[in-house]
Amino acid sequence: MKTLLIVAHAPSKNTQLMVNAVLTGAQHPEIEQVQARWVSPLNATPEDVLACDAIIMGTTENLGYMSGALKDFFDRCYYPCLDVKQGLPCALFVRAGNDGTGTCRAVESICSGLRWHWAHPPLVCRGDWQPAFLEQCEALGMTIAAGLDVGIY
Template sequence: MNKSLLIVAHVPSPNTMALRDAVVKGASHPDIKEIDVVVRTPFEASAEDVQKADGIILGTTENLGYMSGALKDFFDRIYYPCLEVKQGLPYGVYIRAGHDGTGTKRAVETIITGLRWNPVQEEALICRGDYKPDFEDQCEELGMLMAAGLEAGIF
């Protein structure tokens, strides 16, 4: 039976859509065969999506030093329905930050700490400053890492 990787990403611009698509590309690598990739915006994603997931990748923009309102809305809706049943859920995070992204990272990690999810990366991926095509490579690697780790039973 395949495992499910949920990707919840706020994509208000072509650049953020390219980052989300890069995560999906990595998670859908042809060598990774036993992972079903489910892609939602924060407004589309539900507690049921999270409850079905074996892993989750969250993508957000930095908005005034905080996560996007869309991702905050997602957390508000899924927090209590998922609190007890999804402890230990492996997660990854990427942030598209025009500034430094530290406030956004702190805000996301504060909520995730409350949910008791487990990080698959040492630090959140923060794509800082002017847009660079290298950001897409980093996001693709994150997607591949998560999917391969889930498939191998590492996460």
């Protein structure tokens, strides 16, 4: 059994719905060899990262940057995971009120330093809330979990 870790900041009802959609996609009934679990960034530990086979990160766009909670996760997990988890497949979803560019750039920079492998381009859900965001998040979770399931990652 492989583990897909979802580390996502969900400070609102809509962002929690996005996390739930990622989980729903990752737990598709035809994906049999992947266990997906969500941990909030403030509760995620280096041990969570060390035990996973892929990671999906989620954040709100805060002043053109990632949430403080996700930054705190990286601050605590960076060095304990640096040499051990090189090549970890990763993905990102962002709930952006503006364009999400700075948020993606910041997360991509840290993940590049960790030498993680982008399994999917960042999903940026921009502007006013749209129900389509949930479909996109579900597809992201399913894509990463299915890739783990069949051994692509």
